[in-house]
Amino acid sequence: MSKRSIATLIAALVVGSLVTGVPDPQAEAAESRADGSPPPAGASSGLGVDLDTVTIPQLQRRMAHGSLTSSALTNAYLGRIKAVDPKINAVLRTDPTALRQAAASDARHRRGDTLGPLDGIPVLLKDNINTRDMPTTVGSLALAGSPPATDAPLVTTLRNAGAVILGKTNLSEWANFRSTKPTSGWSAVGGQTNNPFVLDRNPCGSSAGSGAALAASLSQVAIGTETDGSIVCPAGMNGVVGHKPSLGLVSPSGVAPISAEQDTAGPMARNVIDTALTLAVLSKNKTTRPGDHSSLTNDATRPGNLRGKRIGLWRLPSLGTDVDAVMSRTAEKLRTAGAEVVEVTPPYQERVSELEFPALLSEFHRDINAYLGTRKGPQNLAELIEFNRTHPAEQTCFAGQELFEQALVALPTTDPKYQAMRAELKDLSRRSIDETMTKHRLDAIAAPTNPPAWTTNCARGDNDVIPSSTPAAVAGYPSLSVPAGTVNELPIGLLLMAGDHQDAKLLSLGAAVEHRLDAWRAPRYLPTIGPDTTR
Template sequence: MSPFRRLPFLLGTAALIAAGAPACAWADTPARARAEAQAQLARIARYEGAVNAIIVHDANAARDAAAAAAAHPGSPIAGRTVLIKDNIETREWPTTAGSLALAGNATGRDAPLVARLRGAGAVIMGKTNLSEWANIRSGSSTSGWSAVGGLTRNPHALDRNACGSSSGSGAAVAAGFAWAAVGTETDGSVTCPASLNGVVGFKPTVGLVSRTYVVPISHSQDTPGPMTRTVADAALLLTAMAGPDPADPATALANGRVPRDFAAGLAAASLKGQRIGVLRRQAGSNDKLTAVFDAALADMKRAGAELVEIDYTPDPAMGRDEYGVLLFELREDLGAYLRGLPGKPKVRSLADVIAFDAATPAEMRWFGQDTFEEAEHATDRAAYEKARANSLRLAGKDGIDKLLADNRVTMLVAPTEGPAWPLDLVTGAGGLRGVGAGNLAAIAGYPHLTVPMGAVEGLPIGLSFIAGAWDDAKVLQAGAAYERARTARISAPSFRRWGE
């Protein structure tokens, strides 16, 4: 989900999935890798027509998984299948960001994060659908729709939204189409679809994972992140994805600040003795949702956590100024990406994209491009720099940092999002208002983990863990400890309409 829905303007086996159990310890044998990929291909054949999460996939994934497992003995992700959001370049397939303007954007190159995954033995299973242009084209868009991929549906309720912009990645993991997926987030685009689809999603500190060859919105806030069924799997995927990239200066900030292995210590991680801040106001007022949240808090308390209630109300200037930042950076960053594409793409600037859309009825059927048009005129650098400084201060120094320090807590928790809302391409209907605190972490560039904590009327709800910059490992450890303490039953997707 792009910020514009939230801001004021704007596989293991089927049995494992059904039980909501963690993945088994992985034995990286070619036979097991082949069998797991075959099972995923069978699930794609059976359910993808209903879910519409994948734009293109590797029909030879079982063969490729066996080969990767044989070639990378000892790697914890050797032979594991990973789906990649279609705004991240892979050498096999075009990278479209869901737009017909980039339908032929076959660059023949891997984003550095994809190259790292291959180097660790992962099999790139295919490309997932997304909210077009990561849901920044219009304030009235429908999450999960793109002109290239159509509308992604939530496998827990096929008439409900999968959220976005990493809608296909979240839905595909929930459906068991791959071991894991990679999404991208500017503000909520990993954590919202993970929450609504009942999977784990992790937005790392900006700079932990390279953004090179990822179709951008904002260099201040963009980051790829893992989407998996367990926290341990997210840590394994993050370990393989993360690392320095000379072409992305933000990654230099991670040097010496993060561990080499994010999965280390997860099995022994505990909530005992941790003071954790509860953002009660960000739980909203829906009784069924707050009951799920209270049950998760009770689980954490039984596991030894000391819960500290925090009454926080964000300054409206934070969201206002974030919007100004995203408009300015979109025009510049997207333009730089398009100008750097090899070959002869149809578009080389945001202005070109606007003109293409205006001349393409299939792009404009359901909603317009008001945000694009506004961004094209956002050229005041002084105003942009002032807005960035203020939004960063309100979310970081005077936001998360202050909340942690003033309340002497290690991290913050809140529901990630409300339950999935009905699909509606005509009006772009959204969900509950006032739920979640993910925009704090998004604007500050801090880590944000969501872990399934239960459901409202069969619709999944995620629990957010948010901490300070470079505390990614700490957040993952807390999430893993909560996962073990959780008493709620995590149900399997129904692949039916809600209520059936």
């Protein structure tokens, strides 16, 4: 993705946010809802904006005009965390310097010397991303002591862009790569994160805290990480947007790893606009400032902009008839908007699934040893396994660490058998997307991101066999989840994927799809909706 393409994309998205169906926060603050219902949980009359729906361009416009400060915005989010997070347990800790960071941004805004679209915008980080001034635990008590010596480069990039680092989010311990029967959203450090829509349901994936926090409007954006599904599944299951970038677009350094061949950090937000703006910063590309869009227009975010687009729908009936019905309604909406939707089944999926897990075991052993060597605590995987055996608090939800034990004896990455396995994986996963897109002349492949959220159950573990994320994850290609609808109060996402480094085009298409589906909804924090029918 070139600097020009991302800058053009950002400008187009900003224009689109101002001319299409994005709510005007001033109007929302001044008027009651048409149905007479109270304003949503994110509304803050003191700010004059609705935290549930306001976008970064709208916030920046207000800060530029002096009708909003980063300090007030940051205070509002800190207040939301204090008031709402006890229900969902998504935020591990807040940064004690957040208000100082916001004050520095306010000074830049007063001088007219802002650093870009994230200047003054509160951001939450998944707790496997190194921060020098806060613990980075990966959810494990083994790393709950001293913070890392330095920030991850992506954190440095966010700081240099003026973002307010608001705090750290809970995650599935060791990014869900510890037990064969894990419970997503649980860590020994943070306990269990709940799905804001229905509190006894699971938030999915290792970026569980990031997805749940955004659904509850506890930050404007969040950063997640993914090896296979851990950005997009929490986005889908919590009814927000998540983008897994092309491999290498965001620096992986300083992020606790599973596999250098698949790991990437990526942005999550409540809308595509904020997701794209955050990616532009994370990818270190020059971005367009909020006011620098007047000469650039693009139909990518306007009504009718899907006309002529070709989207391949991979239905995945294994996720159930209710999810398939959401996909049918989605396809009809896209066709009504002028898109051509064709049914597809990407090839080679069985072989990719067969090869991925043993390759990840080898890569995890190599990469986690390298990471642990930079931290205080266990210095290698064998020592980490022993730590878990001797600390009962690490076993309070599930006791197993079978994946650690299997990784310890996996083929080394220097073994020709491993190297052949990874080469075949890369080839088949890329061909599965490239050949499907070429054969059907597609702009993107679409699939359901997730089933309805299952009940959280430590004894049983997850019900997370969700194949849609795998092709792009293994290929290193971009994927994007946007809200598509609900099944019995539980959000379902639509996963879009495209070719290598087609992030800008995918985000542009995603903005158009998001606008047409109009499926975002605020959570209601229901305690339960009855028996789990997903198993």
